[in-house]
Amino acid sequence: MPFLMHLSDPGLHPKRPFHWLHRLAGLTLLLLAAGCAPLPPAAPAPVATARTPVILVSIDGLRPDYLSRGLTPRLSQLAANGVRAEAMMPSFPTKTFPNHYTLVTGLRPDHHGVVDNTMEDPRIPGERFSLGNAAAVTDRRWWDEAEPVWVTAEKHHIPTATMFWPGSEAAIHGVRPTRSATFDGKLSANARTDTLLGWLGDSNAQGFGFLTLYFDDVDHAGHEQGPDSPLLNEALAQVDQAVGRLLDGLAARKLTANIVIVSDHGMAPVSPSRVIRIDQMAPAGSYRVVSSGTFAGLEPAAGQAAVLENALLQPRDHVQCWRKAEIPARFAFGKNARVPTYFCLAEPGWILATNEKSAQRVKGGAHGYDHQAPDMRATFIAAGPAFKNGVVLPPFDNVDVYPLLMQLVGVTPLPSDGRLAPLMPALR
Structure with missing residues (x-):
């Protein structure tokens, strides 16, 4: 409504009707005096290339200390x-x-539903x-409890365009990216x-x-042979080359981008x-395994809730189990309907296997442990016209990346668990 928009002009304030009418009359006379003079050419519509793209790059399983191995010159230079961030x-x-x-999304898993x-x-x-x-992916x-940046x-x-990202293959809230690709692990x-x-x-x-x-x-190599293996070091070098390929490709095209890794x-x-075997923790027939590994989600069999609970909630070395409602608050986890009734978390370095056969398959490395464990820390790197040079941020939570992305894209973020404040020192 143009009239309401113009009320912000002090000369058009509704408490000053005389001045408002006076200025309107003056404007009318000017238009009449212009007669049939040609209108000035319209300002050109903004071209698409004026937008500085934001490129969000995920290197799955990249611990921040990996950058000190001397195998990632392009990432380290960036x-x-x-x-x-320190982490x-x-x-x-x-x-x-x-x-x-x-x-x-800026939401904890308990809030966005992908638990x-x-x-x-x-x-x-x-x-x-x-x-x-x-079909599920x-x-x-499975995704509609939140709204990601691209939607x-x-x-x-x-x-928007997604070269792989969890959720990007679904029409979340009925919306898909303009361009996307179906995940192909062999690519x-x-x-x-x-x-x-x-x-x-x-x-x-x-x-x-x-x-x-x-x-x-990097994640595949870590699972296969562990975080200190030659295979992981080889994967680091390969991904670093791909990051360099991205940077060189942008430079060759004379494209400027804000890159967040x-x-x-x-x-x-x-x-x-x-290894801790679940079949040795609880009686056979008293439970159904929803997931296992670094943690386990269990549902009681019909009529077996008391039996399962009595077995799981006993003190044990290297693992702790809870009713979902009693998972410690610092995990911010357990309220969502998708969290299993009983939840067991292994100590870092230990694995919860369903039986002897699955125990024999344990090798290499794993993740899923306490998010405060040092080996679970993640990496953050950013560069581009929106960012300062040579800034090292103290550790921050990954929920804070979402408001940063929305700031860079130029769209008001939706309510989330994240804050932009921890990253403000990095922005120009």
Whole structure:
């Protein structure tokens, strides 16, 4: 309503009607005097290339101390010349899907609903969410408890593109990114980078305001052989080359971007000698396993709740179990309907295996432990025109990345658990 907008002008204040009419009459005379004089040319519409894209890069499983191994020259240079955090604290549980959704929604897993890589929901009976279940991954019902950056941006007519990101294959709140790719774990880091650069083209003609890029090489190597293995070091070098490829590709296209590099969690070494078997914790037939590994979610069998509870809640070495309502408050976890009735968390370095067969498969490394454990810490690096040079931030929570992304994209963030304040010292 133009009239209401103009009331902010002190000369058009409703308490001064004479001045308002006087100025309106003067404006009318000026228009009449102009006669048929040609109108000045309209200002050109803003071109899409005027938008500085935000590129969010996830290096799954990248611990901040990995950057000190001398294997990541491009990442280290970016961190030295831009902004880095001493560490970024992941949310609990320190799993891939929960923390990736936290990074783009600013909500803890208990609040956004993606509480594990494997989960069930009493409101979606008969279905089980897991990483390998394509039907579940693309089902918006698992994601609709929150709204990620790309959905809000698209609603504000800002085109987005996701080169892999948990949730990006579902029409969350009925919205998909302008460009996206179905996850393909066999696609190399360089090929993923080239795809994103291809979307941007030579001038970002589509006007992308927000893009994501995801690398899982480091995480896979950590699971396979552990965080201190030659395989992980090789993966570090490969991903660093892909990051360099991104930076060089942007430079060759003369494109400026705000780049935010994050990881979802760290990695801890595990061993077959540090295994706790669930089938030795509780009587057979008294439970059903929803998930297992660094933590376990269990549901009681019909009529067996008291039996299971009595077995699980006994003190044990290297593991602690709770009723979901009694999980310690510092985890900010246990209120969501998708959290199993009983929850057991292993001590870092230990694994909860369902039986002897699964115990024999334990190797390499794992994550999912207490989010305050040093080995679970995540990485944050940022560079671009919005950021200062040479800034080192103290540790902050990963929920704070979301308000930063929304600030960079230029859209008001939705209510979340995050705050922009911890990152303000990094911004120009």
